Amino acid sequence: MAGIERALGALPEVVNARANLTMRRIMVTPAEGTSNLGAVFSELERIGHPATLIDDADLSMETGDRTDQALLRAVAVAGFGAMNVTLLSVAVWSGAGGATRETFHLISALIAVPVIAYGGRFFFTSAWTALSGGRMNMDVPIALAIALATALSLFETVRGGSEVFFDASVTLTFFLLIGRYLDHRMRTRARNAMTGLSRLAVREARQVLPSGNVRTISVEAIVPGTILRIPAGERIPVDVEILSGETDLDRALVTGESEPVAVAAGSKVEAGALNLTGSVDVRARRPVSESFLARMMRMLATAEAGRGRYVRIADRAAALYAPLIHLLALATFIGWMTMTGDWQRAAFVAISVLIVTCPCALALAVPVAHVVAAGRLMAEGILMKDGSALERLAEVDRVAWDKTGTLTTGMSTLKDFPRLNAASDTAVGALATRSSHPSAQCIATYLCASHVTPEEIREHPGFGVEGVVQGRLARLGRASWVGEIAAHWSDGDGPAFAFDGDKMQRFPLDETPRVGAAEAVGELRRSGLPSEILSGDSERAVARLANRLGFAEARSEMGPDDKIARLDTLRSEGRRVLMVGDGLNDTAALAAAHVSMSPASASDAGRAAADLVFLRDDLSAVPLALRVARQTARIVRQNFGLAILYNCIAVPLAIGGVVTPLIAAIAMSASSVLVVANSLRLNRNGAGEQERIATFKEVSA
Known part of the structure; x- marks a missing residue:
């Protein structure tokens, strides 16, 4: 990731570039006046990462399926080859000698070389593109290890040697491919919630002409005021107001609720809602680029590009890892060669070191956890606009709330x-x-x-x-x-x-308190997070709501400057404050807080200033987001611990000659899969959240 970002950041056409390993995406901020990204694509091609625009590329599951199928076929071929080469090796190990042994070695070579070429192409191609671009990646030591083991075996076969490693090379490729396939599948699961949002976008719509006729147009041609007809079973393409007809809508994307919502003339509906029962005529309120769905997708794109403290640590560690791996392998070869004088044995141990020290687990420790967490929050109706927001949210020790429109419904x-x-x-x-x-x-x-x-x-x-x-x-x-x-x-x-x-x-x-307001404040208090109200309303009105919701501290008649001053005071006391607000007067406070949240009903300025936006009407979203953030922080620390523990155990064993290339391949793949699987535990907690949210609603009702 860091190499890609450095290469693109050096271009005059690029102001900023952020790569996401898990999402396999790059977000580029072009320089002012730059309309052609040809230089960006050329540079990515040069460094071995050919790319296409997301808008122009089919990033649906079809693309993921093609990669899955290719990896699965490679696993099958490598497994077949490993089985047969191992059977031939068993005969040699059992005592076959002379011409029989040489024949078995030759047959093993005929099986192993094409199998390794076919199955190992994923590693060889990736390593070659990296090296041709003048950089290193995690597949370079893997490809080098497989190539060295195979070349060493071919050399022994040609000269009639007694020991070859075709079984280790093919089995090594087999287990590496299994790890790569499982890693790919888990990454696909991790980003499904994120990419699934783009699949809700409608490409075409039915326009109602003044004559009453209907024609099909692209969504890009829709302007405010365009009259559209939405039949049952189709999604709303842009934010609209219903002109005629009645129907039921699935607005789960907006509200998080699966129950259909009845709408009629005059109702305002967001893009992405599914029309369930009847045909309706609607008037477009915004172009597709400014629709609710487009804003959600931009928020997620921003979240993908975020860089937190843990991500920066992992990036720096991964950047140093590749050269250190090769230096360590070279030192191991020299050391064993000096001690034993057996260059074959020394090469064998050095190959094991190359494989076992691959930094895959370390590189995946943070991004997979963050993508899974962002996907889970989105499924719960909470959008994360900044990738570092999760880390800052996990550090919160106090919550400040605006009153009108936040703690209350705003419908006074x-x-x-x-x-x-x-x-x-x-x-x-x-x-x-x-x-x-x-x-x-x-x-x-x-x-x-x-x-x-x-x-x-x-x-x-x-x-x-x-x-x-x-x-x-x-x-x-x-x-x-x-x-x-x-x-x-x-x-x-x-x-x-x-x-x-x-x-x-x-x-x-x-004023009417929001659903779940008292329960949310109570849960935060029980988890050790005191809350206070920062409101511009009168002292009497604020005190009345504070008593009703169980606040121990409330401040009234505060202007924007007063709220910022209060946040500055808390910061000087060492507090890390979460600000929850919605209005234009909260914008500065939302930006000044350690981290901030706004409801979807907030003003445009409020939503823009907040780090997270929750779509549901009830305030259970606030403690829920805090729980997910804390769980994510624990998962990230666990992932770092797993990656470090793995290397502390595996590297000395590999240098000592205890770990064979085959065992190294199994251990390396297992460490990567373990880190991804550990991150996916964030999704498993979602069922409990649904029960807790349902309880909130029952109590509030």
Whole structure:
């Protein structure tokens, strides 16, 4: 990975390059003004990694199946060859000599050489492309070991020697291929959840023309306002609003729930939802590049390219490993040659060292665990935008929550709508409809749509919205902020409104906590993670919700700067804080926190600033993500431990001549498979999560 990234990073056309070993993908950030990536593909071809664009290549399971089948055929051929060569070797070991032994050696060579050429091509091709590009990879020592063992055996056969190693060479190839096949299958399982998302993307859609006729168009041709017809059994191609018809949708991709959802005219639906029962006509709300599904795929692509502390450690170790392996093998050969004078024995031991020290397990220790974890989080409706977010999430020791829209649903109701005059009604409606804050949207539902357009309108994150309405400055938002222009203060709860120099009006709101909020806070507290509220709302409203949800600490009337200051204070105390927020006023705090999460209902700025975005409505996603992050951190440490322990045991044994090439091949393959299998344990915990989530919902109901 590091070699690929260095080669591409040296190109003037590339700003940044990130390779993912498990996903077999490279993410390239082109330099400004670069529209042609020809130099990138040329460089990848030069260093032995020919590539194609993901959008242009068929990355479905068909590609994976072809590789699986090729490896499986190679395993079968190598197994057949190993069986027959071993039978011939048994005859030699049993005492066959003279012309009989030489004949058996010749027959073994005739079987072994084509079998090794066919089965070992995966290792030889990879090693050759690496060496021709002026670099080393993990297949170089493997290919060298197989080639040396075979060449040594051919030399002994030609000169009529008594000992050959065709059985070891073919059996070595057989076990290496088994390890490569199992490794490939496990990697395929690890990335299935990730690549599966791209299979939900629709390539074509049915456009309804003004004449009423229907034609098929590509999804790239869909623009906002395009009328589409979605028959039963097809997926929604872009984010849409239903115009006519009724149907049931499978929105599990968005909500994590498998129960069908009934929709009708006026409902807004995300790309990727499956239409189950009836045909509906819809209006496109966004182009395909800005759809919900496209945003999810971009988040996953960003997560794949992330680099955490453990990944950087593994990259540095793997970069040093290949030259050290060959130096160690050479030193072993020289040492044995000096001690015994038997160059054949020395070569035999050196070959074992080349094989047994392959750094496959170390290279797989981190990326496989991270890909499996990201796939599991996605299956639970949690998207990871940064590959290092898992490591930072596992380090969290405190959680800070925004209130409105995060701990609450954002769908507030007015306890009592205040009596306002016509001018105030008009101004409140004009300001509320132009604000993205949930409280303003709630107020707007109680007023007729205002046809007055405020002048100099501006939304102040954490405070409210202001503008000039019919020549007068007006504010709607936090009471202390509105009070700066109001002539008289008004006690009470909720947002406030006032014209400049007039009396303040208050809008008392009744907020509904999100499903699972109290349970999520309680579980975090039981796991040793204290929580606190950081809200811009009034002290009374924040205290009321804090008591209801079981918070021990809550802070009110905080602006964006206040939230950042609080996070800085916690950081100075050695705390690593997870910030959970959704609004425009939370954007800076989300970016400043050690790690951050937002619901899918958050503002665009909030989602962009957060490291993780959860799609489900209930807050069980927060403790779930923390559990997965901690499990992943344990798995990564275990993988490093397994890789180090394997080398500490295997390398001295190989240098001491105890390990044969065959045993080395079995041990090396087993270590790689063990690391991948250990990472896949992250998926096995998913069933327990589903039961815990179901319990959350039952309690909340």
